[in-house]
Amino acid sequence: MVVKKPLKRWLGNVADDWMDFAFPRECVCCGDLLLRSEMEVCWVCYAQLPFSVHAFGLHNPVAKSLWGRIPVYGGYYLLNYQAKTMTSKILKSLKYDGGVIMAHRLGELMGEELKKQGFHLQCDGLIPVPMHPKKELKRGYNPAKLIARGIAESLGVSMIENALIKRNATVSQTKKNRLERWYQTQHDFDVTSVGEGLRHVALVDDVFTTGATAERCLRSLYSAGVERASVLSLAFTV
Ligand SMILES: [Zn+2]
Incomplete structure (x- = not known):
């Protein structure tokens, strides 16, 4: 019929x-x-929502947080993060309440903003910050991966899903100070393959706090031959 x-x-x-x-x-x-x-x-x-007013680039607060620690081409984030605000509720929902559709939609929104700035013309691939496989299996999804997929679809840029692998499950990062986080994540990330002919890749995460995770991921990527790396985060701790 x-x-x-x-x-x-x-x-x-x-x-x-x-x-x-x-x-x-x-x-x-x-x-x-x-x-x-x-x-x-x-x-x-x-x-x-407290949207960021900063454009993608080397002077974005995300990139500036990494100055003097690791070379970074540029940074970008969508939302300002503070405890007990709307952004913290969104992040909590993404991490613990199955906010799968929202993670993807916010990723699309990030991609739309980045596209206005011509980011898709200079980036060859997006690499989500990985969770430990056991943790991802237990939760059912990795928010960073969903955000990266949303950005990738908006930009028309490929996502390299398993370029990085997290080795050891760690205790919640929120209860540690910066030095403890740095040591905890020092050798956490292995690079499998980032593909051929990729000059500029962008690491994608849900929240950027101290930058310890991004620093370790970028170090692993550079050691695997990546020439240029940027960092994109849904939220940034102000
Ligand atoms: Zn409401």
Whole structure:
């Protein structure tokens, strides 16, 4: 039976309404019920998100945090991060509450912003910061990988999914100071393969705090022959 388009659309809307009624979704920031057209964040909260005003580049705060520690071509982040803010609620949702769609959508948004700045013309591939395979299996996903996929799709740039591998599962990084994090991550990342002919790759993570993880990842990538590396993060601790 051929179902005509308007009827098909109407049936789709009825199904969506029923899903919203049976399984109401809440905004991860304010807890209000979401409209069908809204993703995990309602429009009111979205309008108040603390978006970064910094463009991609060597003077972006992400890149500046790495000055004097490791060569970096440029940095970029989308959201300012502070404890107990909307960004922290979004990150918590990404890490612990299965925010798969949101991670991908925020990645797409990052990609759209980067595309306006011509980033897709200079970057050859995106490399997500890996989780330990056991941890990823337990959680079901790696937020950094989902964000990288969203960026890759917006930019039309490839994602090199398993270029880096994390060796050892570590205790939560949030309870350690910068020196402890540095030592903890010193030999954590192995490079499998970054492919041929890639001059400029960008590391992708969900949050950039001390830069210890990015520094270690970049060191591994340079030792594997990468010429130029940048760092892209969904959020940056201000
Ligand atoms: Zn909200």
